[in-house]
Amino acid sequence: MLSAALAVFVLLAAWCALRGSLPQIDGEAALAGLSAPVSVSRDALGVVTVEAAGETDAMRALGYVHAQERFFEMDLMRRSPAGELSALFGPMALDADRAHRVHRMRARARTAVDAASVAERELLAAYAEGVNAGLGALRARPWAYLLLRARPEPWRAEDSVLVGYAMYFDLHDAANARELALWKIRPHLPQSLYALVTHPGSAWDSPLVGPALGDAVLPAPEILDLRALAAAGDGGADRRSGPTPVEALEPAAPGSNNFAVAGSLTAHGAAIVADDMHLGLRAPGIWFRARLSYSDPRAPGGRIDVSGFTLPGLPAVIVGSNGHVAWGFTNSYGDYLDWALERPCAVRGIAAQRVAAIEPLAPAGKAANAGNPDDCVELAAHRELIGVAGADPVEFVVEESAWGPVMHEADGGRVLSLRWTAHLPGAINLGLLSLSRAADVEQALVLARDIALPSQNLVIGDSGGRIAWRVLGPIPQRGASCEALAPVATTGNAACAPWGMSTRIGPTLASPTADRIWTANSRVVDGAALATIGDGGYVNGARGAQIRDALRAVERFDESALLAIQLDDRALFLQRWHDLLGERARVQGTPALTALAEAGADWDGRASINSTGYRLVRAWRLAVNERIAKGLLAPARDALGEEFTMPALPQLEGVAWPLVTQRPGHLLPAAHASWDALFEDAAVQVRDGLAALGPLAERSWGEANIARICHPLSAALPGRLRRHLCMPADPLPGDVHMPRVQAPSMGASQRMVVAPGREADGIIHQPGGQSGHPLSPFWGAGHADWVQGRPSPFLPGAAAHSLVLAPR
Known part of the structure; x- marks a missing residue:
């Protein structure tokens, strides 16, 4: 009896502690x-609607609200870029x-806070003070810390900068893996083959400025013959250790759609x-x-009234509308990272991750990358301590040259x-913040x-x-003669000296030149503008083309018409692959192709949840x-062995489609006897x-x-409790090559x-x-409208709860 009573007491205490971390949404609180x-x-x-006397008060109050509703998520956003998650989650x-x-x-x-203007530092300080006041006003620490048996640390002005850096990690490849993988394979492929693999476009290109680059022109047998290359290597053996899961071959990448x-x-x-925005x-x-x-004297009429989406941790509306201008972003996929191959002057006792032999040798006309291989660079060592929950701190030494941190040994x-x-x-x-007070374009x-x-398409x-x-x-x-995609030697090399950067050189296009604008993470411009932005692996243009064509199809628009484009799940990109699958099944009559064609007979031309045809065609294209x-x-894989890494090839469609339609024998992968095979x-x-x-x-796309879509801590709970930290497991229409971008945990x-x-x-x-907070009435609020595509009003509705934050 006593043990039962004790168990009830423990459960009640836990329940009270959980409810104690709910935010205050009515009444009055001191700030x-x-x-x-x-x-x-x-x-x-x-x-939330915040009505304040001025900008500083508004940002202080926003910090208070952010902390009460989302402090744990803010904490993860500051810890992740700083490399401080172990202090919460352990080894x-x-x-x-x-x-x-x-x-x-x-x-x-x-450093960024120290260099900020006085006005920016005041806003960052006010926001941080609001965050800490909101955190301190909770009757119990946020529930996630109870589960982790940890205590939240106060917010600092620099933490908001870290939240901005977190978006750099989300939107850029901080490991610059694509460039490294391409440079590693480059010496082991004939120039004609490397040019084919890295062809920069396809028939789906949809730039705002300039023509489509189109599909690759396949080289003739006398220029490139894969069979001859295989004979000189190991026979082109397929080293696949097992079938790649077909659903995982083309994951959705961080990106977005925006159009106007x-x-x-x-x-x-x-x-x-x-x-x-796809994240x-x-x-x-x-x-x-x-x-x-x-109130803001710099704004039209002396007042700001801006609605949209904020990012907890930052004092700003990220995307939205202020009654005069509306704005949105997509990831630009420009080239914002470069490697340098350097020789340290001093003997080092630090071991970084090794890479294969690599040289700063540039192609013809780009010799500036090579520099002087005999010169050396000084490295500064920074000793960092990584805090670890439940264990001793771990020392971590970071070395940096004038170019940047050392990432690999060569x-x-x-x-x-x-x-x-x-x-x-x-x-x-x-x-x-300044966009909130803009009067016009x-x-x-x-x-x-x-x-x-992080550089965006605005x-x-x-x-x-x-x-x-x-x-x-x-x-x-x-430097004009320094190749962006090749590692540079920084010594004896003025052309490839450590570069600076500018926010003022981004290309621009405005009406009346254009009455329709679209971006979808693919190439937007060409010529000098493209050279300025660079190619950081921009995506296939099919999604952008579908948006472009929908915008060009009609001459009159309202809000519902643009929402319909956002929700467009037509599989235009895969239609020709569906046709090819059916044609090969009829011509070849082989068992597996026939099975896919028959099972996918329900093809409806959409990534709809009930379509088996869509799932099968998608998977077959990826496998091909x-x-x-x-x-x-294969030649690079044979030469590099375990050092080989498959580079991201977002424009592969521009090579694959000519190959599967023309089916040249000299470009057939050596592991296969024929294209039919x-x-x-x-x-x-x-x-x-x-x-x-x-x-x-019965293998539908749904x-x-x-x-x-779950809370970060959901995996730590048993199954019956886990579901309370997840949104419903709805089957979702859409995919990566259409406007309605959707994957299970990305979209x-x-x-x-x-x-x-x-x-x-x-x-x-x-x-x-x-x-x-899973006990809040606002947990998951509005999620069903997102799933179903039902229009939700842009502006907040009538006030259901009112809180006054009063000066203290």
Whole structure:
């Protein structure tokens, strides 16, 4: 009896502690530092409206609200780029911390705060004080810390800079793995083969400026013959240790869609801007909806009224509309990182990860990369301590040259150092706040020249009907004769000296030159503008082409029309692969191809949840392309052995499609006797892999594309409790090569369609809900609308809860 009573007491105590970490949403609370009371209201979905006397009060109050609703998520956002997760999660996070600590982002964040303007430091301080006040006002520490048996640490001004750096890690390849993999294979492929593998476009190209590059022109047998290369190597043996899981071959990458139509195409005369940013999905979602209203003499009419999405940890509205302009972002996929191959002057006792032999040898006309191999560089050593929950701190030494941190060891006592825009002073600032006070597109473009964040495609529209695009953020300023994709030697090499960067050189396109603008992480421009941005692995243009063609198909738009484009799950990209599969099944009549064609007879031309045809065609294309990529890169794989890494090849479609339609014998991967055999072998992999799950005709796309949107701590709980920290496991339509980008844990982290000045007609979606507390009524609020694509109002609804923050 006593033990039962004790168990009940423990459960009640735990329940009370859990409820004690819920935010205060009604009544009055004191907040030191305010110049006047601030009103904080929440609608039925928990969307916050902050009404304040001025900008500093508004950001102080926003920090208070962010902390009460999302402090744990903010904590992860500051710890991740700094390499400080082990202090919460113990040794299991050490590898992740080492990978990020080498960038020394905590030190860079402190430097950024010290270099910030007085006004920026005041805003960062006010926000941090608001965060700490909101955290301290909770009756119990946030529930995640109870589970981790940890205590939250106070927020500092530098932590907001770290949150900005977290977006650099999300949107850039901080390991610069693609460039390294390409450079490693380059010496082992004939020039004609390397040019084919890295062909920079396809028939799906959809730039705003310039023509499509089109599919690759296949080299003639006398120029390139894979069979002859295989005979000189090991016979082109297929070293695949086992079938690659077909669902994992083409993961969704961080990116976004944004597009806009000018006022000449709308009934009301205002531009309409659509934006959906594709990131990892979790519960709660990464963004936090808010409307901020406060006096500001710099704004039109002396007042700011801006609505949209904030990022807990930062004092700003990231994307949204202020009644005069609306703006949104997509990842630009420019080239913002470079390697240098350097010889340290001193003997070192530090061991970094080794790479294969690599030389800074540039192709013809690019000899500047080579430099003087006999010179050396000085390295500075920084001794970092990584805190580890439940264990002793781990010492970690970071070495840096003038180029950047040492990331790898190379042969001959040399090292590979990394230069990244995120490392340099000026990589992050609070300039994004200025868009909230922009009066029109022209002013927004002027303000954008000084905004620093991970470089993005900015699309803007204004209430007067104008639209514009610009690459926003810092861009490297490289020497003209220094090749961006090759490691450089930094000594004796003025052309490839450590580059600086500028936020003022991003290309721009504005109406009336364009009345429709679209970006979707693919190439946007060509010529000198493309050379300025660089190629950081921009994605295949099919998604952008589908958006472009939908915008060109009609002459009149409203908000619902742009939402329909965001939700477009037509499989235009795969239609020709569906036709090819059917044609090969009829011609070849082989068992696996026939099985796929028959089981996928329900093809409806969409990535719909009930379509088996879509899943089978998608998987077969990936299996075919896997064999093509392995065949093309076989000489490099043979030469490098275990050092070989398959590079990301986002434009492979521009090579694969000519190969599978023309089927030249001299470019057939050597592991296959014929193209027919390759097609059947790919079909066998798909058939056998999916048939293991049950009848092939029942393997729908919805079975594979089921939402896995959970709180970061969900995996630590047993199954019955875990589901309370996850959104429903809904089957989801959409995929990567169409506007409705969707994977189980990746996709549209928000959707927004709005005309500035007509926000009441705008549409918004938010997966994962507003609150980070599973007992909150706002946990998962609005998520079902995101799943179903139902329009949700852009502006907050009527106040359901009201809190007054009073000066103390």
